[in-house]
Amino acid sequence: MTPTLLVPRAVLLGKRGGGRGGASDRGDREKRARSPVPALLPVSKRARTASRALSSNDTAAAATATESLDSTTDTEREAINDAAPPSSRHSEDDDDAAFDEPVKEFAYYQRPALPDEPVCVVCGRYGEYISDTTEHDVCSRSAAAAPSIMPIYRPVERFHAHLVAYQPHPSMAKYAADELEAFRLAKHIKARGRHIPPLLADFDHLTLPDQLRSNLRDAGYHAPTPVQMQVIPAALAARDVVAAAPTGSGKTLAFLLPCIVHAYALSGAFHGEGRPYVFVVAPTHDLCAQFEWAAQKLCRGLPDMRTALITGERPIPPQWHRLHRGVSLVFGTPGRLDRILETWPSTMARPRADIIVLDEVDRLVDSEVKESLMRQLLGKLTGPEMPMRGEMGHPHQLMLFSATRAWRTRRIFKPWLHDPVRVAIGDLDMVTPDVRQTFFWVESNAKKRRLFLLLNDPIRYPLPAIVFVESRVGAELLAKAIAKRCPGVRARHVHGETPGAEREAILHAGLTSSTEVIVATSGLWARGIDMPRVRLVINFDMPRHLDEYIHQVGRAGRAGEAGRAVTFINDESKSLFRDLLEMLRSLPSSKVDSLPVELRRYAAQRHPIESVLANPHARQIGIQVYTAIDRATDEEGAQIHRQSIIHT
Numbered sequence: 001m002t003p004t005l006l007v008p009r010a011v012l013l014g015k016r017g018g019g020r021g022g023a024s025d026r027g028d029r030e031k032r033a034r035s036p037v038p039a040l041l042p043v044s045k046r047a048r049t050a051s052r053a054l055s056s057n058d059t060a061a062a063a064t065a066t067e068s069l070d071s072t073t074d075t076e077r078e079a080i081n082d083a084a085p086p087s088s089r090h091s092e093d094d095d096d097a098a099f100d101e102p103v104k105e106f107a108y109y110q111r112p113a114l115p116d117e118p119v120c121v122v123c124g125r126y127g128e129y130i131s132d133t134t135e136h137d138v139c140s141r142s143a144a145a146a147p148s149i150m151p152i153y154r155p156v157e158r159f160h161a162h163l164v165a166y167q168p169h170p171s172m173a174k175y176a177a178d179e180l181e182a183f184r185l186a187k188h189i190k191a192r193g194r195h196i197p198p199l200l201a202d203f204d205h206l207t208l209p210d211q212l213r214s215n216l217r218d219a220g221y222h223a224p225t226p227v228q229m230q231v232i233p234a235a236l237a238a239r240d241v242v243a244a245a246p247t248g249s250g251k252t253l254a255f256l257l258p259c260i261v262h263a264y265a266l267s268g269a270f271h272g273e274g275r276p277y278v279f280v281v282a283p284t285h286d287l288c289a290q291f292e293w294a295a296q297k298l299c300r301g302l303p304d305m306r307t308a309l310i311t312g313e314r315p316i317p318p319q320w321h322r323l324h325r326g327v328s329l330v331f332g333t334p335g336r337l338d339r340i341l342e343t344w345p346s347t348m349a350r351p352r353a354d355i356i357v358l359d360e361v362d363r364l365v366d367s368e369v370k371e372s373l374m375r376q377l378l379g380k381l382t383g384p385e386m387p388m389r390g391e392m393g394h395p396h397q398l399m400l401f402s403a404t405r406a407w408r409t410r411r412i413f414k415p416w417l418h419d420p421v422r423v424a425i426g427d428l429d430m431v432t433p434d435v436r437q438t439f440f441w442v443e444s445n446a447k448k449r450r451l452f453l454l455l456n457d458p459i460r461y462p463l464p465a466i467v468f469v470e471s472r473v474g475a476e477l478l479a480k481a482i483a484k485r486c487p488g489v490r491a492r493h494v495h496g497e498t499p500g501a502e503r504e505a506i507l508h509a510g511l512t513s514s515t516e517v518i519v520a521t522s523g524l525w526a527r528g529i530d531m532p533r534v535r536l537v538i539n540f541d542m543p544r545h546l547d548e549y550i551h552q553v554g555r556a557g558r559a560g561e562a563g564r565a566v567t568f569i570n571d572e573s574k575s576l577f578r579d580l581l582e583m584l585r586s587l588p589s590s591k592v593d594s595l596p597v598e599l600r601r602y603a604a605q606r607h608p609i610e611s612v613l614a615n616p617h618a619r620q621i622g623i624q625v626y627t628a629i630d631r632a633t634d635e636e637g638a639q640i641h642r643q644s645i646i647h648t
């Protein structure tokens with residue numbers, strides 16, 4: 001029989017109190033004081049050491065371990081007691097009572113609680129080690145689970161992982177690796193890396209605080225999208241992640257939810273210190289602002305979950321003020337974040353940067369200057385002066401996201417990535433399949449006229465729409481021209497010089513019925529901006545890079561909704577035709593309207609006859625295509641067949 005170690009449950013958790021509570025106590029617990037964390041880790045570690053020594057029947061080791069636990073418990077208990085508010089202090093009698101409680105064996109799958117049994121406030125299931133006098137109870141699994149028990153999903157020991165202690169839901173964990181792979185295949189999920197956690201099939205399978213669960217529902221998130229199915233479990237298991245998923249596929253929630261869960265656990269543990277624990281870095285102010293709103297929505301009603309927006313768009317003093325007040329999550333652009341970290345006053349607690357998310361990561365490093373800025377920033381966020389560094393191995397968790405080239409950037413971030421889980425949804429670097437694409441060959445001087453025709457035909461081209469142009473002046477003039485030439489259509493323009501507050505107001509409102517067309521410069525809103533009402537994207541100026549085309553088109557077709565993209569092309573964008581045709585070829589014919597004859601002619605000149613294999617898809621969209629099939633290897637070294645268009 002396994003020997004039982006008698007220690008107070010609260011001490012094992014590094015917390016106060018010893019009673020058990022059910023679901024009805026949860027609201028009260030949420031408001032009560034939090035215990036200081038320094039006591040948490042060493043105590044629980046020692047408790048586990050003692051427990052393991054006892055389990056292994058090594059009596060000498062067990063005696064030493066138990067003694068060490070006992071010898072420090074009183075001092076730490078006093079410290080905890082002093083630090084805690086009077087309402088939550090407990091008497092020695094409580095401790096005595098708690099000492100009588102045996103530590104139970106760690107249970108891999110916790111069963112549902114029966115009526116009147118203790119319920120874990122985190123997972124809502126039966127909880128053996130619940131302490132109901134703190135507001136931030138952790139499931140017994142997190143207290144009892146040592147890395148030796150759960151090595152599979154947590155190869156890098158991270159402090160915050162202990163607080164969250166993610167375990168896959170039994171309904172998915174029971175499947176063998178090849179069965180899980182079949183599920184992934186069905187959802188077009190490709191995951192690479194060691195020990196990939198099983199998919200998350202339902203948000204209800206997560207051990208979330210009630211408030212967060214209801215915020216999720218209120219925000220309209222009912223079932224995870226494919227990228228969320230794989231990224232959320234990996235991120236909750238404290239794994240580094242590199243994820244590529246099409247535009248509009250839900251990458252934001254895929255990283256926000258784990259960030260909030262971790263930050264909530266930490267802000268509870270470090271109550272009063274007010275450090276940022278999570279840094280989400282994105283290339284533009286507008287994108288950061290959008291993430292901050294989404295996070296605020298999800299954090300509503302969660303205590304001590306403040307956010308800060310740190311971008312060059314706003315003056316520094318209010319940003320310092322905000323940081324001084326204490327925030328858990330920071331959303332920012334690289335330049336301003338770097339500056340803020342550079343001048344971080346010694347009087348303020350250093351940020352911990354347990355989780356760093358880089359969204360639109362390919363854009364963050366698309367030039368040498370930006371790449372070196374990102375390296376500098378990561379150096380500051382994870383550098384040796386950061387607390388806990390060295391003590392806990394690799395305390396930071398890095399997650400990289402983009403719809404394009406995310407996997408390729410992982411080489412740049414190699415020094416900071418530890419055994420990442422790589423996730424790809426659908427084909428890499430591909431336009432979203434939810435948008436139908438139409439191309440018109442339009443010479444530059446005829447573009448405006450063509451645009452007015454489109455906007456005056458709401459049956460075929462339903463509004464609201466975003467029109468992308470290259471220049472600021474172009475955006476202003478075009479918005480004015482639309483107002484004149486398209487009666488009843490209300491148009492606005494946004495570009496880099498539009499005041500931040502005005503841009504945010506437009507973004508916040510989405511595209512309301514009073515504004516049906518927004519003319520935007522591509523550099524500003526091509527990436528990440530989420531306006532779910534947008535049905536139509538018009539690329540008035542074809543972007544210079546195919547990646548940017550993919551992102552621009554992706555402003556329509558959000559969250560699986562059908563969208564439409566119309567692109568004006570002419571000889572000026574010739575350099576893109578080859579890659580564009582290559583990409584279109586792999587899409588179903590229903591997603592690409594018949595191509596203009598000029599584009600088809602280009603394909604003919606470019607590719608002489610080399611093969612006689614006809615491509616039915618391409619034929620349907622108007623290219624009389626023969627394809628050459630050659631062997632190639634993909635990024636992972638696997639053999640693939642690559643087809644190229646060779647004749648029209």
Ligand SMILES: Nc1ncnc2c1ncn2[C@@H]1O[C@H](COP(=O)(O)OP(=O)(O)OP(=O)(O)O)[C@@H](O)[C@H]1O
Binds near residue numbers: 248250527559
């Ligand atoms: N699980 C979900 N259920 C319902 N809607 C969702 C879910 N996840 C995300 N969405 C919605 O889908 C839309 C697109 O999500 P999101 O902005 O995260 O996409 P993205 O992958 O980041 O796109 P982009 O690459 O363009 O930045 C948003 O309006 C979001 O609210």
